[in-house]
Amino acid sequence: MSQAQRRIPVYKKILQDKIKEWMIKEFLNYRLAKQGYVDSDVLKTPLGTRIIVYAERPNRIIGRKGVIVKELTELLSKKLEVENPIIDVTPIQNPELNPKIIANRIAWAMTKGVKFRRAGMIAIRQIMDGGAKGAEVTISGKLTSERSRFEKYIYGTIYKNGFDSRTKVQRFVGQVLLKPGLYGIEVRITPPIRFSDEFQIKPPSREVAAEAQAQQVQGGEGGEQAET
Structure with a gap:
């Protein structure tokens, strides 16, 4: 069988990547549930697979001298067959x-x-x-x-x-x-962000206000001339 025939279709490759990403997230959620794990992002890089872990307390996930991170790296590489996993732990800004x-x-x-x-x-x-x-x-x-x-x-x-x-x-x-x-x-x-039902009416600029005032004055003068 030639190399062109062995090539995996694009949609199958996307599905395989999404399944692998889901497996990584489920494993981290199960393994780090008591250490304050919140969420993670899985990124493919030329050097391997970068996993960004978001946690409430990063020190509990890193462990003493990075013991827990090293253990997670070995488990991801052996059990889930993740290519060269690199784990970065990032704290949540506003928990x-x-x-x-x-x-x-x-x-x-x-x-x-x-x-x-x-x-x-x-x-x-x-x-x-x-x-x-x-x-x-x-x-x-x-x-x-x-x-x-x-x-x-x-x-x-x-x-x-x-x-x-x-x-x-x-x-x-x-x-x-x-x-x-x-x-x-x-x-x-x-969250403290702007929503669709929130709006603010801006006051008219000086030029627009001057034009509106001039139109009112002209309208008043025209009415006086019509009465005479």
Whole structure:
């Protein structure tokens, strides 16, 4: 079989790359869930595969003298067959505006015995102190009885419909397993950016105002001449 016949179609190559990227992200999420892992980007470079890991506390992921990063590099190379993986750990600039970090904080507080209402209200306060326009926290599960229900805490403005709700409002859904059962935690955050329904009317410039005033004066003079 010639080399042209062995060539992989473009769409298959794209699918293979996306599957490999998904596998890398799922592995990092599973391996670094307790170290404050948030998200990652996988980039192909001439030197290999560069993986940018975003974390709330980078020191916990790097480890002492980079032990955890070295271990992750070996696992990615051997188990997932990633070509020359290079891991860079970057901190999140404003963790209070990241819904995944907030959901993980609520889950961690509930595992430590903090009441769900207190954990939810503390999360709302942290989000608003971070500069958000609005926050919504929904906790579902066996909250006060054997029957499952949910409680929702809202502060500020939260967009539920339209283009802004799909593209600008940040949302994350997490779970935490406690003795009564599985609890769901949903966090929505309205970041401090401009939305479609926000507008500002600019005052007219001096030239436009002068022209409008001149037209009013001319209109007044024309009316006086018509009366005479």
